[in-house]
Amino acid sequence: MNLTAMPRGDRLPDDLRFELDDLSRQPVRDLVARHLAGMHAQSPPESVHALALEGLRDPAIRFWSVWKGEDLAGMGALRRIDAGNGEIKSMRVADAFLGQGVGRAILDHILSEARGLGLAVLWLETGSVEGFIPARTLYASVGFTTCGPFDTYGPDPFSVFMTLRL
Numbered sequence: 001m002n003l004t005a006m007p008r009g010d011r012l013p014d015d016l017r018f019e020l021d022d023l024s025r026q027p028v029r030d031l032v033a034r035h036l037a038g039m040h041a042q043s044p045p046e047s048v049h050a051l052a053l054e055g056l057r058d059p060a061i062r063f064w065s066v067w068k069g070e071d072l073a074g075m076g077a078l079r080r081i082d083a084g085n086g087e088i089k090s091m092r093v094a095d096a097f098l099g100q101g102v103g104r105a106i107l108d109h110i111l112s113e114a115r116g117l118g119l120a121v122l123w124l125e126t127g128s129v130e131g132f133i134p135a136r137t138l139y140a141s142v143g144f145t146t147c148g149p150f151d152t153y154g155p156d157p158f159s160v161f162m163t164l165r166l
Contacts (some may be wrong), residue, residue, distance in 0.1 A: 013101050016073060017111050021065040023053050027072040028065045032056065035075070035092040042131045048088055049161060050126050051077075061089065062113065066106055074095040076106040078113055080152055084120040091135070103138055111142065115166050122164045123150045128157065144153035 021028055030051055039050040056063050056077055066074040074097060077089040079166050088110055094104045114122055123146065144162040149155055 002148065013068065015068055016102065016105050017067045017072065018064045019077075021063050021064060023056055025065070029053060030089070031065075031075055031092060031094055033091060034095075035090060038092075039127070041059065042129050043127055043158045047127075047156050049153070052152060054114065059144055061106070062088070064106075064109065066102065066109075068102075071096070074102045074106050076110050078110050078117075080119070081123070084118075085151075086117070086119040086122050087116050087151065088122060088124040100115075103134075104141075107138060107142060111164075111166070120166055122166060123147075124162050125153055125159050126162065128160045130162070136162070139164075 023029060023032065036048070036050050036052060039048045051058075051061075055061075058079070061077050061079045061082075063077040064075065065072060066076070072094055073092070074093040076091040078091050079087040081087055088107075090104065091106055091110075093106070111122070122144075124139065126132050126139070139162050142164070144164045145161045147161050149159075149161055150163070153159065153161065
């Protein structure tokens with residue numbers, strides 16, 4: 001995504017470092033745990049589709065930690081569904097970095113990686129309740145549109161499904 005397509009006033013941080021991560025460092029593990037806790041606080045257990053550490057270690061998933069200096073700023077993952085389709089998983093910005101463009105930078109990184117892998121379509125599942133409005137707004141801002149359930153998901157009133165042709 002180029003900067004001219006971003007809403008006025010938004011700026012991508014230029015000092016973020018993306019690392020393919022094995023989920024072994026404690027700050028990363030803590031952010032995954034915080035992400036899961038946040039999902040469970042807003043949705044019933046059967047509607048939480050975020051992955052725990054073991055799920056994020058699946059060979060079909062690429063997981064990135066995002067650092068600003070020595071501080072963990074966020075995380076994001078891309079799951080390959082098949083040769084042409086991928087799913088965004090577990091995007092999260094650390095609380096201290098909210099509102100600073102980190103979420104957009106993570107999304108842009110995942111989109112770039114997906115294109116580099118030759119994926120044609122990206123999918124995602126996010127929450128339907130008010131707390132997920134910022135995430136849905138971010139996804140829509142780069143062209144994601146709502147759709148029905150995909151892959152192994154079924155209808156769920158606590159889920160919103162979105163897709164983007166790359």
